[in-house]
Amino acid sequence: MKRVGAGAAVLGAAGFCVFHGQWPTSQLYGATICRSRSGERKIAFTYDDGPNPAHTPKLMQVLERYDAKATFFLIGRWAEREPELIRELHAAGHAIGNHTHTHPTMPLLSTAGVTEELARCRAAVEASGVEFTPVDGQAMMRPPYGRRRPGTLRAMRAAGYVPVTWSVTCYDWRRTATEGKIARRAQRAIEGDVILLHDGSHTGPAIDRSNSVAATEDALRKLSADGYRFVTVPELVAQ
Numbered sequence: 110m111k112r113v114g115a116g117a118a119v120l121g122a123a124g125f126c127v128f129h130g131q132w133p134t135s136q137l138y139g140a141t142i143c144r145s146r147s148g149e150r151k152i153a154f155t156y157d158d159g160p161n162p163a164h165t166p167k168l169m170q171v172l173e174r175y176d177a178k179a180t181f182f183l184i185g186r187w188a189e190r191e192p193e194l195i196r197e198l199h200a201a202g203h204a205i206g207n208h209t210h211t212h213p214t215m216p217l218l219s220t221a222g223v224t225e226e227l228a229r230c231r232a233a234v235e236a237s238g239v240e241f242t243p244v245d246g247q248a249m250m251r252p253p254y255g256r257r258r259p260g261t262l263r264a265m266r267a268a269g270y271v272p273v274t275w276s277v278t279c280y281d282w283r284r285t286a287t288e289g290k291i292a293r294r295a296q297r298a299i300e301g302d303v304i305l306l307h308d309g310s311h312t313g314p315a316i317d318r319s320n321s322v323a324a325t326e327d328a329l330r331k332l333s334a335d336g337y338r339f340v341t342v343p344e345l346v347a348q
């Protein structure tokens with residue numbers, strides 16, 4: 110496996126994601142964190158599209174019951190409405206990353222458009238007094254829909270971000286997603302996995318995510334009985 114020099118500290122433990130079915134060609138695309146290969150019994154739960162005033166607080170209560178630290182990729186235009194909720198996430202030990210300001214399909218944007226989306230989200234989050242959680246000295250960024258192309262990745266990196274995707278998808282955004290279906294997918298996670306879930310939606314600031322919250326509790330119960338610990342993405346990939 111090739112390593113990218115600048116990010117070697119992170120990438121030593123982090124997995125590389127597949128880009129269009131192939132390994133990234135070193136510096137051209139750079140690496141994306143999608144899991145850890147350290148072999149430790151740690152799992153990273155990640156939540157996109159919040160903060161959600163209706164469901165993020167309930168999710169935080171569930172996480173606290175299992176001493177679980179998670180990673181939240183916030184949408185800027187929701188973040189600017191919920192500064193107190195962002196402070197609570199930070200104070201509880203959860204990690205925070207950038208999920209753009211308006212949730213666009215990034216490959217359709219120019220470099221300037223990508224840079225602006227990231228900057229507006231950053232400003233919205235930092236207005237709360239909280240900064241993005243660093244990983245290897247950079248902030249984390251999750252591209253909406255996981256979509257990216259080389260130009261998108263270059264623009265993200267130039268703005269100081271490490272892209273973070275996932276290794277376990279729970280499809281909790283589907284209308285047919287039930288608590289049971291979501292939980293069964295999450296419970297398949299093993300050492301080093303990054304689980305994708307949602308505490309919000311790009312379609313509205315307070316969308317019902319009670320199924321995702323309940324499924325999180327089911328998955329935490331099962332996986333903690335199996336001896337797993339639940340950590341933030343920066344902790345998952347730490348050396």
Ligand SMILES: [Zn+2]
Nearest residue numbers: 157158253254
């Ligand atoms: Zn999203």
